[in-house]
Amino acid sequence: xxxxxxxxxxxxxxxxxxxxxxxxxxxxxxxxxxxxxxxxxxxxxxxxxxxxxxxxxxxxxxxxxxxxxxxxxxxxxxxxxxxxxxxxxxxxxxxxxxxxxxxxxxxxxxxxxxxxxxxxxxxxxxxxxxxxxxxxxxxxxxxxxxxxxxxxxxxxxxxxxxxxxxxxxxxxxxxxxxxxxxxxxxxxxxxxxxxxxxxxxxxxxxxxxxxxxxxxxxxxxxxxxxxxxxxxxxxxxxxxxxxxxxxxxxxxxxxxxxxxxxxxxxxxxxxxxxxxxxxxxxxxxxxxxxxxxxxxx
Amino acid sequence: xxxxxxxxxxxxxxxxxxxxxxxxxxxxxxxxxxxxxxxxxxxxxxxxxxxxxxxxxxxxxxxxxxxxxxxxxxxxxxxxxxxxxxxxxxxxxxxxxxxxxxxxxxxxxxxxxxxxxxxxxxxxxxxxxxxxxxxxxxxxxxxxxxxxxxxxxxxxxxxxxxxxxxxxxxxxxxxxxxxxxxxxxxxxxxxxxxxxxxxxxxxxxxxxxxxxxxxxxxxxxxxxxxxxxxxxxxxxxxxxxxxxxxxxxxxxxxxxxxxxxxxxxxxxxxxxxxxxxxxxxxxxxxxxxxxxxxxxxxxxxxxxxxxxxxxxxxxxxxxxxxxxxxxxxxxxxxxxxxxxxxxxxxxxxxxxxxxxxxxxxxxxxxxxxxxxxxxxxxxxxxxxxxxxxxxxxxxxxxxxxxxxxxxxxxxxxxxxxxxxxxx
Numbered sequence: 001x002x003x004x005x006x007x008x009x010x011x012x013x014x015x016x017x018x019x020x021x022x023x024x025x026x027x028x029x030x031x032x033x034x035x036x037x038x039x040x041x042x043x044x045x046x047x048x049x050x051x052x053x054x055x056x057x058x059x060x061x062x063x064x065x066x067x068x069x070x071x072x073x074x075x076x077x078x079x080x081x082x083x084x085x086x087x088x089x090x091x092x093x094x095x096x097x098x099x100x101x102x103x104x105x106x107x108x109x110x111x112x113x114x115x116x117x118x119x120x121x122x123x124x125x126x127x128x129x130x131x132x133x134x135x136x137x138x139x140x141x142x143x144x145x146x147x148x149x150x151x152x153x154x155x156x157x158x159x160x161x162x163x164x165x166x167x168x169x170x171x172x173x174x175x176x177x178x179x180x181x182x183x184x185x186x187x188x189x190x191x192x193x194x195x196x197x198x199x200x201x202x203x204x205x206x207x208x209x210x211x212x213x214x215x216x217x218x219x220x221x222x223x224x225x226x227x228x229x230x231x232x233x234x235x236x237x238x239x240x241x242x243x244x245x246x247x248x249x250x251x252x253x254x255x256x257x258x259x260x261x262x263x264x265x266x267x268x269x270x271x272x273x274x275x276x277x278x279x280x281x282x283x284x285x286x287x288x289x290x291x292x293x294x295x296x297x
Numbered sequence: 298x299x300x301x302x303x304x305x306x307x308x309x310x311x312x313x314x315x316x317x318x319x320x321x322x323x324x325x326x327x328x329x330x331x332x333x334x335x336x337x338x339x340x341x342x343x344x345x346x347x348x349x350x351x352x353x354x355x356x357x358x359x360x361x362x363x364x365x366x367x368x369x370x371x372x373x374x375x376x377x378x379x380x381x382x383x384x385x386x387x388x389x390x391x392x393x394x395x396x397x398x399x400x401x402x403x404x405x406x407x408x409x410x411x412x413x414x415x416x417x418x419x420x421x422x423x424x425x426x427x428x429x430x431x432x433x434x435x436x437x438x439x440x441x442x443x444x445x446x447x448x449x450x451x452x453x454x455x456x457x458x459x460x461x462x463x464x465x466x467x468x469x470x471x472x473x474x475x476x477x478x479x480x481x482x483x484x485x486x487x488x489x490x491x492x493x494x495x496x497x498x499x500x501x502x503x504x505x506x507x508x509x510x511x512x513x514x515x516x517x518x519x520x521x522x523x524x525x526x527x528x529x530x531x532x533x534x535x536x537x538x539x540x541x542x543x544x545x546x547x548x549x550x551x552x553x554x555x556x557x558x559x560x561x562x563x564x565x566x567x568x569x570x571x572x573x574x575x576x577x578x579x580x581x582x583x584x585x586x587x588x589x590x591x592x593x594x595x596x597x598x599x600x601x602x603x604x605x606x607x608x609x610x611x612x613x614x615x616x617x618x619x620x621x622x623x624x625x626x627x628x629x630x631x632x633x634x635x636x637x638x639x640x641x642x643x644x645x646x647x648x649x650x651x652x653x654x655x656x657x658x659x660x661x662x663x664x665x666x667x668x669x670x671x672x673x674x675x676x677x678x679x680x681x682x683x684x685x686x687x688x689x690x691x692x693x694x695x696x697x698x699x700x701x702x703x704x705x706x707x708x709x710x711x712x713x714x715x716x717x718x719x720x
């Protein structure tokens with residue numbers, strides 16, 4: 001199977017009539033995702049690639065029982081769009097917006113937590129369960145990356161995910177569900193929050209995390225392993241092991257401040273808990289193979 | 298966007314946080330090029346004004362307004378003392394010369410000097426407001442031992458740091474501010490004054506969309522007053538749309554290339570090694586940065602032209618060419634950032650800019666077959682393996698030299714290899 005999304009996930013696309021929204025709605029449909037409705041205020045009654053458009057998320061939910069939202073909404077309107085989805089009862093939301101103000105990120109995460117919802121992103125490619133469903137902007141047509149299989153992948157980065165996942169597939173594996181939590185300092189959801197679902201998923205044999213310098217998400221994964229909350233094999237690749245302190249490496253969240261956020265500390269935490277850390281993307285597949293024996297790929 | 302001390306203090310003062318009386322003396326440009334005599338004269342005059350307005354019973358402090366931390370140790374803050382107004386002003390002029398010389402020694406730009414009335418310090422406190430990512434809340438940190446490196450203290454004696462977690466919808470409550478004041482172990486009047494400053498600093502943090510608002514040290518004077526000794530205010534770059542008071546300025550950046558990149562929205566970090574990275578995606582670019590260092594090469598600049606910038610290959614290459622690098626290394630694996638568009642962009646940029654150094658390309662992702670054809674037609678050799686591309690770039694840059702990450706010899710002449718790579 002998969003986690004978070006599958007064939008049954010009923011998707012509403014917010015910002016569906018925009019250039020990106022329309023383009024990726026077509027791709028989500030082509031990949032097999034169940035997109036039931038779109039939202040663009042002022043354009044109710046139109047359709048985009050056969051998907052009916054509504055003024056409001058509430059309207060889309062009422063008519064088509066949407067239960068997940070995919071946002072193609074600019075960063076400064078993202079908070080409003082997420083509140084709208086939450087208020088319409090949606091509990092799975094993905095935003096790819098790059099540039100959500102920090103204070104909005106905090107409020108988005110707090111609002112989602114207060115109703116038990118999951119927001120994934122921003123600054124991400126989204127979530128994909130290859131062959132089943134996609135809330136995001138993945139090049140699923142690149143077969144050497146997006147092959148269905150039994151490895152869960154979580155990542156803070158887009159292009160690097162292609163690089164690392166290609167190495168997983170090269171070794172003969174495929175992906176159950178790939179979750180891009182994104183590169184923001186305060187992502188809506190954090191690595192460790194998905195581990196329980198990967199643990200419970202019979203079709204996920206192991207998890208790969210693609211992390212980087214900054215923040216504490218990798219340490220939280222290490223803690224979950226140490227606590228016994230996650231017991232499947234876990235291989236990590238972490239970008240920024242040679243990055244200097246105090247420099248922001250691309251992502252807003254990728255910065256070492258004071259003593260926290262160094263890759264060195266993350267490696268120590270993960271290895272201390274029993275996870276494996278690959279020095280280079282090209283090592284990930286082999287390390288995975290060493291820890292999975294006899295299973296299907 | 299980090300603000301200079303005096304800019305942060307202006308914001309704090311507007312919000313009602315006490316700061317020492319001061320005058321600003323503008324300098325501008327590299328400290329080494331500053332007109333020291335003129336600056337010393339202006340500082341002397343500023344010090345005389347301060348003493349005339351507030352009395353000669355306190356020294357004057359001359360502080361370099363630079364982005365770096367550890368200014369005291371670097372000689373960028375000097376105290377001017379004297380028995381009377383004239384001698385204090387004279388000492389301030391001498392202090393200014395010392396500070397400018399120190400700044401020149403460090404090699405930084407020096408936008409201004411802050412000339413400030415000194416205070417008699419009884420105690421130093423620490424206070425900051427920032428985001429708590431894991432909790433999805435704001436957090437206030439306070440400590441009765443200011444003037445320290447707070448992260449070091451957090452690692453060594455976390456119990457010395459008091460934390461108040463703030464609900465982002467309810468906001469900071471007065472009781473939370475009061476509790477912090479009492480936790481500092483201050484007498485009642487000072488505890489209440491501290492609580493008032495906590496509330497004002499939180500307002501500044503929220504109203505200015507700050508990543509960090511910090512007062513370190515927050516002085517308790519011999520008279521029992523609380524005064525901000527320093528100000529560190531960092532504004533969230535993602536909020537500049539709704540913070541019209543803040544604009545990107547050259548003096549916030551360490552090079553022309555870094556400033557121009559920021560204005561274009563191109564992520565860029567300045568280094569001084571051999572290989573200019575022109576890659577796509579933050580994680581992938583950082584990984585290439587690591588691989589270059591692991592393989593014994595050195596990086597001249599970090600630059601991303603992926604995401605929304607994938608049609609900006611020309612601009613990206615221009616920025617790389619501002620560095621004395623000897624190779625440009627292009628590595629991408631893009632989705633929306635189509636491989637064919639990026640490849641065409643690189644080819645067009647080479648035609649227009651005629652770079653004097655070789656370009657190594659490893660462009661993959663959407664439409665990569667078309668990208669390969671475009672690169673081959675232009676006489677480039679497309680590579681498909683990131684590590685191979687990194688090793689090729691290092692070889693073209695003169696080979697590995699012991700894993701130095703940020704240093705390296707000046708760019709070697711690479712005309713021959715440029716022709717080789719492009720023919």
